Amino acid sequence: MNKEHICIICNNKFNTNTPNKQVCSVNCGKIHYNNKAKKYQKLRRQEPFYKLKDNTTHLVYSSLRNNKQQWKKRKLPFTYEELYKHLKNELPKGYLWNDYLKAELQLEHKIPISWFKDKDLFFSIGWNLANLTLLTKEENWIKNNKYAVVGNEIFLSYQDAEQEFIKLYGGLKHE
């Protein structure tokens, strides 16, 4: 049964037989979808742990670009020099440090940062040097946050990845 609805985006009346349809057109649908995505992003940013993850990534990113340590108050388990030296050793064959600065290479967390629910483990494992490598942006795009690579193995769950990580790299207690 066709019923008259009012579009929540443009306020135009439209007829549809879909009972909970809220938008009149594909275009209004896109706007509605974008608004919802923005609202969700905003909510996420208000969540303290999400904010901490985001800020830490930006802090490290800008430190590497400015060539100096900027995380005095953060619990990152390495100095700037240690991080820089580690990442230089992680450069894929045929790539230079400049490729990282040009964003051809990206800093990659072998166990994805988004998987961490615990703040201490986020720093001690998530930001452990052994969890950091460099991938080309294409590789990183393919891997996304879909799995973890620890040692040479792929893990689909946080618990399994964490267990293997501790087995390979030790206790990781960190104050």
Ligand SMILES: [Zn+2]
């Ligand atoms: Zn509309």
